[in-house]
Amino acid sequence: MQIIKNKTNIDFIGKRRIALLLSSLLNLGVLVGIAIFGFNLGVDFAGGTLVEVKFKEPVSADAVREAGDKGGLHDLTVQRIGADADASFLLRMGGTTQLTADAATKAEGVVKGLGETKFVQKPDLDNGLLNFRMAAPLAPAEDDKAARAKAKAAIEAVGVGVKDVVRVGEAQGGGIDYQVQFAGMELKISSVLRQNLPGKDFEVRRVDYVGPQVGKQLRNKGIMALLWASLFILIYVAFRFEFKFGPGALMAMLHDLVMVAGYFLVSRREFNLTSIAVLLTVLGYSINDTIVIYDRIREEMARFKGKPLPEIINIAVNDTLSRTILTSGVTALSLVGLLIFGVGEIFDFAAAMLIGIIVGTYSSVYIASPLTIWLDERAAAQQSGGNNNKLKAKTA
């Protein structure tokens, strides 16, 4: 069996300018889109709480949303996953603890009512902390535990869950410091649902709860990893091939990453740690594909010495065309199972991968190769320029 019977002779490189222009525009569009609209960031990066619940009987997404609204969870997003009969939902809330700006005002009022306060610090909404200093201890040492439990109950009475009220210690210059640590948002979500959806039993299957700093750390680490990987690949390609091949491989890789990011941008699917895994996979695939084409170019360069680079690249791309189609096709084939049986994150993974394979194949021909040609031409122009200078120097 053969896909391509005879050798093809398609002029791929001839259309490189149009392709490069279109790709640049598309990439620019995606980057601008990211700058303006941003991703639909999952809790992994944005911080917040994600709860997956599965009801024992069918419930509509609207009913869940309404129940949340009634319980004061106004920005709760509800997304059904899987079939209707599954009655599984992903519930998302910004904020990781129950200390929202609104809750903080209420809590502050309660704290001020506990006794004479020296000050109440600005609430730390990121970490769900409220520090305050009392003029005198809430109670003598032996009753301290009970007094703190009472303070906790008083704050919970206004509808904000508290994990603990901690005594931080005596303050210099008189007074005692305390800290209220607020309870997680997920408890609020499940208690609100339980209250407002009576008779609909559910189980909490998954909780993701990420503080804003952690999200930032995850993002910075990812970017650093990408930069280091790019640098080392550039060095290896320059060492194994020629330097002029390196930037092309890198740009092709970046192009593919941007395009796959574009999928997440346009589809508004959630961008989370699994999306990072997809980007990494596409990165690996993109490099692999580009190197295979480069290798053939290198071989043809040795065979047809003196031929212009664009022609050589055309020959190389044509020669490897059936391989390129086959490899992409076979890898796409392995995703079929994921596309059919996957739900939620697995489906997203497969769909984004499919796009990655398509752009990865395209970019090896239309991004990596034209850039190499351009660098080659520039080097040639500079060399002749350099010779001129030399001549001048000699005659002078």
Next chain:
Amino acid sequence: MDRNWWSRLVLVVSVALGCMWFLVPTYYSFFKLDRADRNNVKKLEAILPGWAPPAKFRLSLGLDLQGGIHLVMRVDTDTALNKRSERRGSQIANYVKDKKLGEVTLTTNPELREVTLVAKDPGTMDAIEKDVLATFEDFTKVKRDGASLTLQLVDTQISNFKQEAVEQAMLVIRKRIDKWGVSEVDVRKLGSDSIQISLPGAQDPEQAKDLIGTTAQLEFRMVDDQSTFVSDHYKAEPPSPESGITLGSYAGYPVLEGPDRDALLAYVKGKEPEGKQVLLECVEQEGKKEKCKSYRTYLVERTVPLTGESLVDAYASRSQQSDDPEVNVTFDAQGAREFGDLTEKNVGHRMAIVLDDLVHSAPNIIEKIPNGNCRITLGRSVGKTRDQRMEEALTLALVLKAGALPAPVTVGEVRRVEASLGDDLIRRGALAALVGLGLVVLFMALYYRVSGMVADVALVLNAALILAGLSLFSATLTLPGIAGFVLTLGIAVDANVLINERVREELASGKSARTAVDQGYDRAFWTIFDAHVTTFIAGGVLFFTGTGPVRGFATSLVIGIVASLFTSIVVTRLITTWLVHGRNSESVSV
């Protein structure tokens, strides 16, 4: 068949057998153990046949696949640091007063970590400045304005202190998890101010959060040295031999010792004299930060005269007289009064330092300690070097501070997956992967016929090799890890497509089957090699810089790349050479 071929055959067969051997513990843990016991190394060891590799070489599932809790606790070092600068401020003021350098008033700005001293008599300030700066090396001068001197905590001290605060929090968390009796818990430092905890399997998340998230309890309790309860109870009701409980003596007093905390507590439960309670001390630890191996009893008073909340500071140093390691403890004003009373009443008795219901040590009270400053000297006990005792002093200081000045700990990240969801993911994931793999295998066999089937053999061996490799590194398989796995299978197929296309090209140019196969493989080699190395570089960088899911992906990728290089080049060539050269075939089915 030349000798080279035979030696390669031996290599391939031994790699294949070795890989199956390494998969034995993984096989047993997935198919022979109950789901609940999947992480139980002891149970796995018990059922593993003698010839199998040790149980630790097994593939375990990540939290996203098997259910469990992943927690990141953030230590609120800023709040703790502000308190610290305030405390140091009053220490400086006290120092000035004690040394009679002059009269000063103190103001502090905890947010900037600044301390300002204003002297009553401006003439004394020069001497104060000189002395204070020489003594309190953790402060630098910010400005001096006549009678007013402003100091600030040094930056290096800040990072030291933050590190200490995180270590304290980790110490408390480790001790608590140990108490909980969960073995497979991984506690590690994450970044500068976070602690990562992984609790696999079906645990109660609320219990876990409560256990880890609450503040440490430090108590000082009196030890009852007169009581003969322990030896009486031992004689009246000898413990069962299986419990391993024995009667011994420590520091001249009778104690019970045993390896199992719960058994030891159950043995004395309800039998203690009125108003007394048995607490345990860890005698022997497995490694420095590992589980406790053996415990010893203390009979202490039920009443708690003093808690860690009155403690202001604790640090380890060497005694100026004897050079013995010691721990210096300072109490606040109220604590100092209570501590003075307590020590006055109990001279000659032992006082237990209890952190989270575990006795850490029980020093003897030598005399009344009136001013709230006390020293706990670690005497020359038998068989311990001075360095070991210094180490002990440092730990004791850490324990005291962990209970006294806990940096508030908040939950930064929780990922909890119910076991049932994990099972669901595995089922769907496995089904999807099998369908994908099946389609690829079928396609290769149809398209390249015999050569395609050869590639299929290599592909299956490749999959097995990756799993064995992951087991060898005791890796955990996560969802991103599976993604890496799928990618490497794709790359392995690509390598065989490259080879077969080359062989076809050579055949098309009129070469004989044997030459075509040899040249096809030779020509494709460098292409495959370069492609693999670049992907390997990307995987390696991700492995070293990434954490969590990214690292899981990178592990599969790196192992997969090495496996793919081996199977697609060595294994397929071995079989194809046999098919063409060995059988003296005139044609090759590709």
